[in-house]
Amino acid sequence: MNILKDFLLQLTLIVIPIFIYFTFITERVKSDKNKNVIMSILWGISILLCMSFPVSYGENARLDLRFIPLLFGTLYLGYFPGVFLSALIIFFRLYFGISLGFYNTVFVLLLSLPVIFYFQKSFARSKKDKRVKIAVGLSFYYCLLGLTFFGVLNGFSFDHMSVQIIHLIFVVVVTWLFIILSEMIREIQVLRIEVQNSEKFRVVSELTSVFAHEIRNPMQVTRGFLQLLNDPDLPSKKKEYIQISIEELDRANEIIDDFLLFSKPDINNNKKVNVGYQLERVINIIQSYSLNHNVEIKTDILYNCWIYANPQKLNQSLINILKNAVESMPDGGIVWITCTTADDGYIKINIKDQGIGMTNKQIDRLGTPFYSLKEKGTGLGMMISFQIIRSFKGKIIVNSEKGTGTEFIIFLPQESQTERTAI
Numbered sequence: 014m015n016i017l018k019d020f021l022l023q024l025t026l027i028v029i030p031i032f033i034y035f036t037f038i039t040e041r042v043k044s045d046k047n048k049n050v051i052m053s054i055l056w057g058i059s060i061l062l063c064m065s066f067p068v069s070y071g072e073n074a075r076l077d078l079r080f081i082p083l084l085f086g087t088l089y090l091g092y093f094p095g096v097f098l099s100a101l102i103i104f105f106r107l108y109f110g111i112s113l114g115f116y117n118t119v120f121v122l123l124l125s126l127p128v129i130f131y132f133q134k135s136f137a138r139s140k141k142d143k144r145v146k147i148a149v150g151l152s153f154y155y156c157l158l159g160l161t162f163f164g165v166l167n168g169f170s171f172d173h174m175s176v177q178i179i180h181l182i183f184v185v186v187v188t189w190l191f192i193i194l195s196e197m198i199r200e201i202q203v204l205r206i207e208v209q210n211s212e213k214f215r216v217v218s219e220l221t222s223v224f225a226h227e228i229r230n231p232m233q234v235t236r237g238f239l240q241l242l243n244d245p246d247l248p249s250k251k252k253e254y255i256q257i258s259i260e261e262l263d264r265a266n267e268i269i270d271d272f273l274l275f276s277k278p279d280i281n282n283n284k285k286v287n288v289g290y291q292l293e294r295v296i297n298i299i300q301s302y303s304l305n306h307n308v309e310i311k312t313d314i315l316y317n318c319w320i321y322a323n324p325q326k327l328n329q330s331l332i333n334i335l336k337n338a339v340e341s342m343p344d345g346g347i348v349w350i351t352c353t354t355a356d357d358g359y360i361k362i363n364i365k366d367q368g369i370g371m372t373n374k375q376i377d378r379l380g381t382p383f384y385s386l387k388e389k390g391t392g393l394g395m396m397i398s399f400q401i402i403r404s405f406k407g408k409i410i411v412n413s414e415k416g417t418g419t420e421f422i423i424f425l426p427q428e429s430q431t432e433r434t435a436i
């Protein structure tokens with residue numbers, strides 16, 4: 014019974030780093046390199062803990078689940094973490110003294126590490142089912158090696174062997190469980206990113222037809238003026254026509270730039286962002302869509318509002334909110350957008366419409382996946398906006414009255430700006 018208790022403690026010592034990683038690290042740490050370093054350290058801690066509280070039996074043997082963090086660390090993170098974790102095991106085992114158990118550890122590691130390295134590449138390329146097979150196979154191989162070495166060094170007595178066999182079964186089953194668990198969590202994460210992207214591209218494709226129209230306008234205006242310029246009896250207005258044509262082309266260029274910026278895949282880097290400037294870009298993108306819906310956008314924007322954020326994501330969340338504001342007014346109306354500094358070091362963005370409004374119950378459901386009252390809605394826009402604002406450590410307050418309109422107040426932590434850098 015004590016042995017079982019010890020094995021269960023070992024299990025807990027491995028679960029903790031996995032949960033710490035998926036709860037606190039994946040969302041907050043953006044760079045893959047940093048994530049790998051943190052995960053290697055967590056697996057390292059898990060190895061130290063597993064080895065510090067081993068399954069107690071016999072004098073020379075320390076049975077524990079150290080292999081699982083080593084296996085997962087190597088398969089998911091690569092060679093260097095694998096070498097780091099193996100070295101950690103050897104040095105920490107050395108600390109407990111040089112005994113038969115120490116030689117056992119070193120021999121088994123020396124024989125199993127190359128095999129794990131060999132399978133690491135195909136593991137990284139494989140799908141879930143094959144990954145499970147590789148991990149379980151490797152863990153079986155490692156335990157079998159351990160069991161054989163142990164037998165050779167200590168003799169194949171029934172007492173010793175039975176614990177070794179329990180160890181083998183336990184390690185293999187735990188590997189199987191954990192690999193399935195971590196693959197499932199990974200799948201959910203990938204799905205979440207895909208949902209975010211697909212919603213973004215849906216918005217892009219919805220805006221595209223009006224966008225094309227908006228590009229055609231300046232082109233037609235320019236074409237008209239070019240035709241006029243072609244006239245040899247052109248009056249003195251030549252300069253003015255050229256100026257208007259250039260301005261129209263610049264405008265078309267600006268719209269294309271903003272659109273490309275919006276539809277570009279996300280790059281995970283936060284930087285100092287001028288909120289006023291981003292709002293202007295967002296309004297540029299949504300302008301033609303709102304005109305099509307007879308909606309006028311009025312702004313009062315302070316340009317000295319800086320936050321630390323990913324500009325593309327900020328734009329995406331603002332566009333989702335603005336698009337809803339426009340869509341809430343089927344007969345047209347006005348959307349007010351203001352941006353000011355608030356108390357407590359926050360930037361306050363206010364987006365207010367004169368639309369259909371929402372009841373308190375509807376406000377409560379806002380941001381839950383697939384909640385939509387629109388015929389062709391996806392109910393993902395708000396969820397994504399909320400997620401993005403939360404990731405910038407901001408908050409959103411929604412005030413709404415049925416039949417009167419809705420107000421979104423977004424607070425974002427201000428970044429003190431000493432020098433004005435480009436965005």
Ligand code: ADP
Nearest residue numbers: 337338341385386387390391392393394395419
């Ligand atoms: P979708 O726009 O695809 O329906 P969203 O997540 O963007 O999905 O919005 C969810 C729902 O929230 C909308 O269907 C709408 O009923 C409501 N909503 C969001 N913003 C507003 C607003 N400004 N005015 C009224 N209702 C809104």
Ligand code: MG
Nearest residue numbers: 333337394395
């Ligand atoms: Mg929407």
